Amino acid sequence: MLGIGALLYLALRVGFTYRHTLNYPQVFAKLAWATIIALLLAAGLLIPELYAVTSSTRAAASFANGLTFYPLYYYLALPSQLINGGNRDFYFWSALGFASIAFYAVTYVVIHAKRYPILCASFALSLVMFLLPFFGALFNGGMSPSNRWSLMLCLPMALAVCLLLEKAPNLSARTLKIFSLATLVYLIWISGNYFFDNDQKIFIPIIFLLVTLGFLYAQAYQINRHPQTLTGLVLINLLLNIVYYEAPYNGGFTDEALATGTYEKLANNRYDGLDSDLTASDNYRVSTISHNYYLGANYDMYNTLNASVHSITSYYSLQNKYLGNFMRSLQNIQYEATRPTQQVDDRSILNNFLGVQYIFSKINRDNSQKVPANYFLDRTSRKITDVNGQSSHDQQTRRYRTNLAFPLVYFQNQVFTPQHYRQLTASQKERALAEGVLVSQKASQNLPKKNLKDVTSQVIEVPIKIVSSRGNRISSQDLIKEDTNERYQILVAPTSKDFSAKDRQELLKKLANSEIHLEVTNIKYHPFSLQEQLALEKRNNYYAQTNGFMDQNLLALRYKYFHYHILQGSPDPSYTLAFETRNGTEEIVQRKQSSTSFYQVIKNGTVNLGSFSELPSSITFTPSKLGHYDFKLKLVALPLGENSSYQKQVQAIQRHSLQNFKVTPTGFSGNITINHAGILTSSIPYSPAWQVKVDNHKQTVLKTNQAFVGVKLKPGKHRVQFSYTIPGLKAGFYLSGLGLILLAISTLISLFNRRRKSV
Known part of the structure; x- marks a missing residue:
């Protein structure tokens, strides 16, 4: 900003003061020379920073x-x-x-x-x-x-x-x-x-x-x-x-300001002491339930770097475009450019894949019942009962644990190619994380390819029907909402001519202990014009006659809604699609364009409704605004219960983890013995700055599963060492050295010219 501002100021000074007296070739030659030296001197910091910015999740913003x-x-x-x-x-x-x-x-x-x-x-x-x-x-x-x-x-x-x-x-x-x-x-x-x-x-x-x-x-x-x-x-x-x-x-x-000492108390007691018995290990991560861990006005769990345990939640600094692409590919509805991961919408396989061994939750808060599958209650803090005896106001933190967390680094011998992987839906891609590893076409050569049917058969589509609160059937691809009070129900596995009650019972039995996802794709929303919205809301409120005298005064009613919509910036493309079950409410949110860094165009989203021992009979669906909606809606179930193929696959992955795993400030290392050729993969974010040695021989670092580091291995016993250097730092160092040399030469020439003139 200061650089562009300085150029504008320079243009104004030249235009109003020096345009007739300036020796343009000489002045701009000096300016160019000074600029080159300045950029070279700053290169040691500037080049790594430019790489970080252009490689961040925010670089793709419109x-x-x-x-x-x-x-x-x-x-x-x-x-x-x-x-x-x-x-x-x-x-x-x-x-x-x-x-x-x-x-x-x-x-x-x-x-x-x-x-x-x-x-x-x-x-x-x-x-x-x-x-x-x-x-x-x-x-x-x-x-x-x-x-x-x-x-x-x-x-x-x-x-x-x-x-x-x-x-x-x-x-x-x-x-x-x-x-x-x-x-x-x-x-x-x-x-x-x-x-x-x-x-x-x-x-x-x-x-x-x-x-x-x-x-x-x-x-x-x-x-x-x-x-x-x-x-x-x-x-x-x-x-x-x-x-x-x-x-x-x-x-x-x-x-947003905290009183003195408040941050330290919140940071030290963020988990109410339930992390006191956890070792500061690099072998697992932790998380919280989405929208549940509210700690006070404008205090969020974005930054957890000073915690004794490692969280998957961070604010921008630990993210890059590869991780952002991964989260968008899996349609994480919590994705934001500054916080791509968040709590991954409590999706069980994603939490497992990212190595989340413990999840913390607070009772009587949003989504307190939406605990991912296969996480069991491990420990609780002391319950603080409400002084008025209202149990809904009681306070307690709970820690859940799973035995199905993936190791941070592990081996898989079956692969997906990009061509095949693109054929999968978001839920299928998530399920595929336990089946094999995605690598480039080149890296997949001579390795066994995973059969896509093995993945698609594990994600089961459930028939649905959408009905309005007015009693008529609705199509999600032609939904026109004209009444703010209208609600919709998504009926799960409704019986019909083609789907009998017996078929429904068999499906419910098959999908017991499953995680339920709503895949919402190709979302299009067209708001009514301001005039249309005013007319509709005036009509709806006038006939409802529930809002006092304003309903009887058409001029006042029109101004009321005109005032509201102007302040809201209507018509604008923002909206919310809310889906409610007994586990809680999840939303796909299209933010306003005034949301600056948080704005993104939402076209797809996979909503995790949670884990159910028995499928819910219906899901309440509420679009937030009037207008035309057009999207494809699919309900799918992922069986994750005991004796499921998923649990067996995770257990096999755990047996093939990198042994003697050690993390240093500049990388990680470990040993592994394998009987087949395959890919050593991880949930450690990829960057071109990674280097790897296998048995002290330099190898090519692979980008696995779109966003993480890996390396191709042959059968045998191996010592693997990954190391990381700041991208652009070495080049920037040399350029800054060149800048110092040029600065010294320029200074000497200037001193020589001054001395010569004085003589």
Whole structure:
């Protein structure tokens, strides 16, 4: 951001000040030379960082989140944000909130544009950049339209305020008149926006705006002969703006701040002591139940690096694009660019594959019953009973354990090729993790290929039927929701002419102790236009006659929904598909485009409804918004109970784990003896920076299962050593050395030329 901002400032300086006097070849040659040396000196850090950014899960984000223009409310509220110190949550990180004098400083610079052309051009250019998402995305690395670049406005704004303070005693009557007229227009705009949005935080900035105008008049007419009082007013204004951000329990950042000592207590007691008997081993990982482990406002389990046990949850720093591709391929509905894994929607095989041996859960929280298959209660914390005797408010943490966690590094002798693997659904791909290992076509040569029927037969489709709360049958590929109160039921294995009650009983018996997935694919959502939504909601509420007098006043009712939809940025492509069973509620969420880094286009999602000893008879399905929905829906079951083929396969994998497994800060190693050629695979994320030696001979590192490191092995006893170096670090080191040499040469030449001129 600073680099692009410096180039813009350079262009303004050249355009307004030096365009006729500049020796362009000489100046730009010097600039290019300085830039080259600077980039070379920074290469030791810059190249590894560029690799990390371009290899991250965020690199695939759509430019500007697909926006050409911002939602209407953004434009309505943007002017008021200039002086609103409490605007931290304003759309798209537009960081403004200056003291109220900033309004007059900008106005003063515009009035005297010929005298201050660079400042005036800076403000004009900034306005254009605020109006179009393109610029927010450009400054944000080509990703979401996050207007953090606006922090650079602090410098020109500070200069403009200093100029105004300096000129305040000599302001002309014309300037003061323009100030008054601009204030009136500005207040009319802000007032209109207030009656629309009711943002009470704007009152204090408005008071300071009017008081500042009064002080400017007093300065100009010599009523106040102490210019420092105006400076003092600005400081008081700034202090109150800070209070909006930092006052305890005042919303915004303050809701995310923890009192002194709180973090340490939360971090040390995150599992309520249930991790105290667990060794800090590198041989397994832990997790929590999704949406269950709520520890307080804005405190999440994203970062667990300082825990004594290793979690699969982390925030961005431990993720890369390969792991992101893996999670998207398996349609993990919890996937986000900054948190690709999360709790993998509690999917049993995924947890096993990632080496999750222990899962923690809190009672009386969301999804507390949605424990993955084959995880049994291992230990509990002391139960804290509710003082009012309401058992639903009791508190307790529970630890579940499984004997089916995959080793972090293990051997498999059957493989899938990409051509065959692409034919599998998301649930089948997950089930395939226990059947074989996916490698490239080249790496699969001379290795036994896994029969796809062995995988597809383990994922059983269950017939379903969707019915509306109105009683009619619905097709998921042509679902038009026109009533906010309408709900849908997915009937599981309903009897029909082709599916008798006897067939249903046999299917239920066969699928006892299965994990149930809803595979939702090819999702398309088309919201109604704003006019259509207003008409539908007005009609639905008017005839329901359940919301008081508003239903009887068509004009008020229309404004009510118009107001709501404008503030929500409607029509927008966001929606939620919620699926509810006795285990809890799971959702496929398409976020708003204003969600910046968390925005992604959702086309597919595999929803884990949980493990059931007996299939549920129905699933409640609720789309969140009115509009047209079109998607394919398939219900499948994965038998994972005792004596299932899955359990036998995992036990075989465990017998073929890498022995004497040791982890160092730069890699891992171990021994293995095998009778067949195959692949040593893992759940350790792949990167081209990995190197491997087998029996002290360098081998090719394979990318296995789309995202993890592995190596091809021949029959026999082997010593395997994987090592990792930071990508680009060596090249960056050499380039930085070259930069130092060029800098030294450039400095010597400069000193020589100066000495020669002095002689």
